[in-house]
Amino acid sequence: xxxxxxxxxxxxxxxxxxxxxxxxxxxxxxxxxxxxxxxxxxxxxxxxxxxxxxxxxxxxxxxxxxxxxxxxxxxxxxxxxxxxxxxxxxxxxxxxxxxxxxxxxxxxxxxxxxxxxxxxxxxxxxxxxxxxxxxxxxxxxxxxxxxxxxxxxxxxxxxxxxxxxxxxxxxxxxxxxxxxxxxxxxxxxxxxxxxxxxxxxxxxxxxxxxxxxxxxxxxxxxxxxxxxxxxxxxxxxxxxxxxxxxxxxxxxxxxxxxxxxxxxxxxxxxxxxxxxxxxxxxxxxxxxxxxxxxxxxxxxxxxxxxxxxxxxxxxxxxxxxxxxxxxxxxxxxxxxxxxxxxxxxxxxxxxxxxxxxxxxxxxxxxxxxxxxxxxxxxxxxxxxx
Amino acid sequence: xxxxxxxxxxxxxxxxxxxxxxxxxxxxxxxxxxxxxxxxxxxxxxxxxxxxxxxxxxxxxxxxxxxxxxxxxxxxxxxxxxxxxxxxxxxxxxxxxxxxxxxxxxxxxxxxxxxxxxxxxxxxxxxxxxxxxxxxxxxxxxxxxxxxxxxxxxxxxxxxxxxxxxxxxxxxxxxxxxxxxxxxxx
Numbered sequence: 001x002x003x004x005x006x007x008x009x010x011x012x013x014x015x016x017x018x019x020x021x022x023x024x025x026x027x028x029x030x031x032x033x034x035x036x037x038x039x040x041x042x043x044x045x046x047x048x049x050x051x052x053x054x055x056x057x058x059x060x061x062x063x064x065x066x067x068x069x070x071x072x073x074x075x076x077x078x079x080x081x082x083x084x085x086x087x088x089x090x091x092x093x094x095x096x097x098x099x100x101x102x103x104x105x106x107x108x109x110x111x112x113x114x115x116x117x118x119x120x121x122x123x124x125x126x127x128x129x130x131x132x133x134x135x136x137x138x139x140x141x142x143x144x145x146x147x148x149x150x151x152x153x154x155x156x157x158x159x160x161x162x163x164x165x166x167x168x169x170x171x172x173x174x175x176x177x178x179x180x181x182x183x184x185x186x187x188x189x190x191x192x193x194x195x196x197x198x199x200x201x202x203x204x205x206x207x208x209x210x211x212x213x214x215x216x217x218x219x220x221x222x223x224x225x226x227x228x229x230x231x232x233x234x235x236x237x238x239x240x241x242x243x244x245x246x247x248x249x250x251x252x253x254x255x256x257x258x259x260x261x262x263x264x265x266x267x268x269x270x271x272x273x274x275x276x277x278x279x280x281x282x283x284x285x286x287x288x289x290x291x292x293x294x295x296x297x298x299x300x301x302x303x304x305x306x307x308x309x310x311x312x313x314x315x316x317x318x319x320x321x322x323x324x325x326x327x328x329x330x331x332x333x334x335x336x337x338x339x340x341x342x343x344x345x346x347x348x349x350x351x352x353x354x355x356x357x358x359x360x361x362x363x364x365x366x367x368x369x370x371x372x373x374x375x376x377x378x379x380x381x382x383x384x385x
Numbered sequence: 386x387x388x389x390x391x392x393x394x395x396x397x398x399x400x401x402x403x404x405x406x407x408x409x410x411x412x413x414x415x416x417x418x419x420x421x422x423x424x425x426x427x428x429x430x431x432x433x434x435x436x437x438x439x440x441x442x443x444x445x446x447x448x449x450x451x452x453x454x455x456x457x458x459x460x461x462x463x464x465x466x467x468x469x470x471x472x473x474x475x476x477x478x479x480x481x482x483x484x485x486x487x488x489x490x491x492x493x494x495x496x497x498x499x500x501x502x503x504x505x506x507x508x509x510x511x512x513x514x515x516x517x518x519x520x521x522x523x524x525x526x527x528x529x530x531x532x533x534x535x536x537x538x539x540x541x542x543x544x545x546x547x548x549x550x551x552x553x554x555x556x557x558x559x560x561x562x563x564x565x566x567x568x569x570x571x
Binding site: 022050081 | 445502528557558
């Protein structure tokens with residue numbers, strides 16, 4: 001039993017015993033001893049309780065630091081982690097298919113052999129010409145001479161229009177314009193897909209882009225228009241200058257965008273809601289109607305200095321907190337290979353991605369590290385399951 | 386213990402090339418190991434490199450991982466050894482001295498349901514921990530926050546278990562002293 005007059009050493013004993021108890025190092029004798037000390041020194045109770053509470057406090061463990069560090073760690077030792085059990089066979093047979101222009105990208109990938117590259121390039125050149133020529137061969141009256149620029153999935157291309165305007169066409173898109181009348185009174189093009197426009201200034205000759213649901217009228221400016229028929233919404237994002245948007249089915253309504261604004265239009269009239277708006281000003285048609293389009297602000301990702309909507313023009317594959325369901329078509333377009341999500345429960349997993357030169361396999365390997373899934377690369381498709 | 390079982394099963398999976406398990410191990414220990422290493426190196430870049438080395442070694446030797454009796458201690462010891470090697474190479478052996486370690490304690494979560502410790506006290510607590518002498522603070526952190534045992538701490542730091550005991554008691558006493566002061570003035 002510890003006496004009050006042995007305060008000095010009992011104090012030290014007390015701390016020692018308490019430490020052991022808190023760190024689970026105390027023997028049963030020591031625990032009993034601690035009890036006894038406390039009984040005889042009630043003023044120590046408070047301190048003991050306090051320290052116990054402190055010891056057991058929860059620590060805030062919000063740390064994305066370790067996740068980022070893991071990514072860096074893996075990429076530092078790429079070769080040791082990204083090893084597929086079933087290596088993809090680079091089959092020269094595949095290259096012959098002109099409907100698989102994904103090789104356009106592979107062509108410039110440093111990983112392929114020189115011989116293969118040259119072969120693909122030759123085939124592709126023929127393929128590219130083939131595509132454009134074919135469009136011209138369709139039943140188009142001679143005087144119309146529609147020029148058509150088509151990119152298949154996996155390609156991106158840049159063209160210069162007769163007036164000097166530049167258009168970067170994203171994968172799976174086509175841009176049409178009448179070569180003979182372009183730049184006469186109007187500068188009109190028709191777009192299905194996605195393109196980034198840098199339009200030369202000419203107030204006399206408005207530049208108009210026709211898409212399925214909206215017309216975008218431009219004076220001289222840089223902006224992005226996205227209107228894929230199979231997507232739920234169509235968007236126009238303004239980077240510089242100003243554009244005026246009118247709607248095919250509501251001719252009286254005009255929206256003017258200022259830089260860093262973006263408009264999203266529902267492609268399907270029945271389906272009203274548009275994708276996750278951030279800061280929005282919603283314009284309603286009438287009081288009780290569901291919003292059919294939304295004007296948003298473009299938000300550059302501060303960390304990477306990219307505006308997501310135009311990341312593709314810098315040859316970056318970028319998505320922020322996107323569901324796998326939305327990522328799959330992006331990958332399809334980027335790599336030119338069909339992507340199938342076999343397991344529906346995976347569709348709603350969200351990922352963040354920032355890629356530049358990676359192959360499909362690398363991108364998927366990377367993504368699955370953050371939220372797991374399996375994937376299988378087949379000759380003409382990729383299956384996620 | 387639940388934790389050790391988890392580690393054992395993680396080890397087994399890693400030995401079988403399971404990258405998800407490997408990632409889990411990394412995420413589980415990265416922050417703590419980084420904090421430990423940083424205490425010596427005082428450099429973020431060097432710290433990250435060292436911890437990366439620790440883990441790449443694990444991956445490279447994953448076939449034999451099950452031979453390691455205590456994976457947690459192994460990670461810390463490995464971190465320390467690699468750190469000391471780097472510091473030696475950089476002619477900064479002085480930093481390997483335990484008395485020059487600067488370890489950053491974690492931020493306790495101000496639990497609104499806490500019976501006794503108010504937010505103010507938490508701040509005082511944090512300050513008190515920070516003011517502990519380096520060696521004492523290191524030992525306190527390893528035991529309280531990283532959950533190392535007395536024995537593991539002693540092994541890791543190459544000191545005796547009684548030193549560990551002693552230092553921990555001193556830590557608790559000093560910390561308590563600072564709160565008591567607060568309490569009186571409340």
